[in-house]
Amino acid sequence: MPVKNEERQQKSEKLCARLQDKLGNYLLSSTTSLGDCEVTIAPSSVPEFFRLLKLDSELAFNIFIDVTAVDWMDSRDDRFEVVYHLLSVPSLDRIRVKVNLPETAPKISSVGELWSGALFLEREVYDMYGIEFEGHPDLRRILMYDEFVGHPLRKDYPIQGKQPRIPLRHPEVENTARHMKRSELVQIGGSR
Numbered sequence: 001m002p003v004k005n006e007e008r009q010q011k012s013e014k015l016c017a018r019l020q021d022k023l024g025n026y027l028l029s030s031t032t033s034l035g036d037c038e039v040t041i042a043p044s045s046v047p048e049f050f051r052l053l054k055l056d057s058e059l060a061f062n063i064f065i066d067v068t069a070v071d072w073m074d075s076r077d078d079r080f081e082v083v084y085h086l087l088s089v090p091s092l093d094r095i096r097v098k099v100n101l102p103e104t105a106p107k108i109s110s111v112g113e114l115w116s117g118a119l120f121l122e123r124e125v126y127d128m129y130g131i132e133f134e135g136h137p138d139l140r141r142i143l144m145y146d147e148f149v150g151h152p153l154r155k156d157y158p159i160q161g162k163q164p165r166i167p168l169r170h171p172e173v174e175n176t177a178r179h180m181k182r183s184e185l186v187q188i189g190g191s192r
Contacts, residue, residue: 005035012037015093022059023052038096046099046109053086053095054114061095063087064115067122069129073155079103080131084111101131110136128153 015037016030026049029040041049053061065085073079078100086095099108110133112119122133123142130151133139141148147166150157 008035011093015095018058019095022056023049026052033096036094036096038098040098040100043099043101043108046111049097050084050111050114053097059088059093060090061086061088061093063089064111064118064121067111067118067125069125069131069153071129071153071155073103076100080106080129082108082125082131106131107134108132109134110139112136127151130154 009032012032012035016032016039019037019039020027020030026041026045027039028042031038053059063086065087067082067084070081070083071079072081080101080103082099082101084097084099086097087093088095101108106129108131110118110122112122112133113135119136119138120142122136123139125131126133126136126139127141127143128151140146144152145166148163150161
């Protein structure tokens with residue numbers, strides 16, 4: 001049975017109050033937005049804050065839903081905002097955690113040690129926005145090819161820009177039916 005918006009709002013407000021009591025020293029701000037508890041923390045707080053979110057038996061945020069970023073170019077002092085979405089299965093609480101990062105050398109600790117599912121999503125944020133996740137075991141491009149220059153979801157990425165041409169990695173010599181090699185078909189239950 002779906003939870004009504006008013007009930008969800010009240011539940012999120014209770015979660016924000018519980019977080020303020022338990023982890024208030026990590027929070028820069030706390031509010032409810034779009035029916036979810038939303039908190040902002042400092043980049044230096046990421047490892048310990050997320051560890052407590054997962055391991056505290058009362059909070060138990062055991063499902064990592066998503067991580068993405070927002071480019072606030074020229075709109076805020078800190079250009080980037082990394083946004084995490086988590087779910088607690090026992091209580092069905094949702095939380096949105098935001099971390100602001102500067103334009104120059106944006107770096108943040110990886111949470112892949114706590115939720116292995118975060119590793120691919122962190123690679124996507126790295127590829128699209130250029131935000132580095134310190135401690136990530138395999139931080140490299142995941143959507144763009146290795147020689148791609150820049151990060152396409154940054155607001156200053158040139159839309160009409162051209163990427164450098166690279167040679168085909170596995171060029172085909174010929175691709176015609178005459179050169180195709182096919183193995184013999186296996187006869188199942190055929191006559192002998």
